[in-house]
Amino acid sequence: MSASRPPERILAVNCFVGPSNDLYHLSHVLTGLCELAAAGDIDLRLLPADDDDAQPLESAALEAQVSDGGEPLAISFDVYDRSGDFHPASIANCSICFKRSFYRPHLDRLQPTVKTVVLPFGINYGCRSAAGERFLRAAGLRLDQGLNRYLCVLPFEAFEQPPNTPVESSIVFQTRAWAPDSTSDNVEEVNESRARIIRTLRKAFPGRFHGGFVPNSYALENYPDLLTPYPDLLHQYVPFSKRHLIGVGTRGLHQSVPFKIPEYLAGSHAIVSEPLRCEFPAPLQDSSHFLQFETAEECVAQCDRVLSGAALARELREASWRYYSSEVRPAQHMASLLERALAVSTELHRRRYS
Numbered sequence: 001m002s003a004s005r006p007p008e009r010i011l012a013v014n015c016f017v018g019p020s021n022d023l024y025h026l027s028h029v030l031t032g033l034c035e036l037a038a039a040g041d042i043d044l045r046l047l048p049a050d051d052d053d054a055q056p057l058e059s060a061a062l063e064a065q066v067s068d069g070g071e072p073l074a075i076s077f078d079v080y081d082r083s084g085d086f087h088p089a090s091i092a093n094c095s096i097c098f099k100r101s102f103y104r105p106h107l108d109r110l111q112p113t114v115k116t117v118v119l120p121f122g123i124n125y126g127c128r129s130a131a132g133e134r135f136l137r138a139a140g141l142r143l144d145q146g147l148n149r150y151l152c153v154l155p156f157e158a159f160e161q162p163p164n165t166p167v168e169s170s171i172v173f174q175t176r177a178w179a180p181d182s183t184s185d186n187v188e189e190v191n192e193s194r195a196r197i198i199r200t201l202r203k204a205f206p207g208r209f210h211g212g213f214v215p216n217s218y219a220l221e222n223y224p225d226l227l228t229p230y231p232d233l234l235h236q237y238v239p240f241s242k243r244h245l246i247g248v249g250t251r252g253l254h255q256s257v258p259f260k261i262p263e264y265l266a267g268s269h270a271i272v273s274e275p276l277r278c279e280f281p282a283p284l285q286d287s288s289h290f291l292q293f294e295t296a297e298e299c300v301a302q303c304d305r306v307l308s309g310a311a312l313a314r315e316l317r318e319a320s321w322r323y324y325s326s327e328v329r330p331a332q333h334m335a336s337l338l339e340r341a342l343a344v345s346t347e348l349h350r351r352r353y354s
Helices: 027-038 088-093 104-109 130-138 147-151 187-204 217-222 234-241 260-266 296-307 310-328 330-353
Strands: 011-017 042-048 061-067 073-078 096-099 117-120 168-175 209-213 244-249 270-273
Touching: 011 027, 011 330, 027 042, 027 061, 027 130, 027 147, 027 330, 042 130, 061 088, 061 330, 073 088, 073 330, 096 330, 117 330, 130 147, 168 187, 168 234, 168 296, 187 209, 187 296, 234 260, 244 260, 244 296, 260 270, 260 310, 270 296, 270 310, 296 310, 310 330
Parallel strands: 011 042, 073 096, 096 117, 168 209, 168 244, 244 270
Antiparallel strands: 011 061, 061 073
16 A cells, blocks of 8 residues: 555555446456555455445446545446446445546546546456455355455456566457447447458468457357467466467447456457557556557557567566556456545645635
């Protein structure tokens, strides 16, 4: 936690977890909190959430109370894809909401009477830890109550690879084609954009491009020529992905940041990505942390820059690792958000009573 906090004062965090929580999408949050608790940096209690029939199944928002010795502060972590939707319970119950898909123009959709302060959450992905499993089991959460959703992801350490690790001078982009009835997003636009990128990279870098569409039923029917021949099970895909210098990313559903980006950061890839619309607590910047493209041809050009420029490749890999280490690694990420919540609350209190 912050060096400004007196060492004798441990932050108390009560986190409310129940069967309706989507522990796959919330696994990163829980892992970070449990890692902080295991290190003695916070006093964490996982308490039963007040689940009811009005709450959506597999809610991707988590509520918590935070205290550094004073009145508890109610906060939430909202990791839904959609930037324009705000979790009703979080907005109703919490003073501060950290939103994964933070897009400032969509804050206007909140009612003027809403007192919740919405702040950028940052980057989310699925990961677990031994400490996370231990805390969840101790809290009484069983496999039939969602614990299996937490255990289906890999330990966060499995994604990590320092930037000095030797890798192949090659490109990885393995992605999904979405069926029209699987999401409300414009799947034709998403799928066709990804298909153009796969085709163009395969043509431009024969033998150096590795990837394609994961062979689900929709891809088998609509993109049989673009299927990946490589592993797609997570425990096989991650070590396969980490062998390659360049990781290519595209926008996630509803303009969210896909899990692929933080996985690339953890693996010290040189990242070439479509624009990232979301706002982050610490900027993730084009030309500093990744190279941006908007067309398949621009993607090829950016990949060629990295493959032909050893210095650029090294700089991008080091930038990925630095950003991951400070902003994405679960414990560091959650510590930063907790400290920011307390700082914002203190400032709001000062303004209110000054």
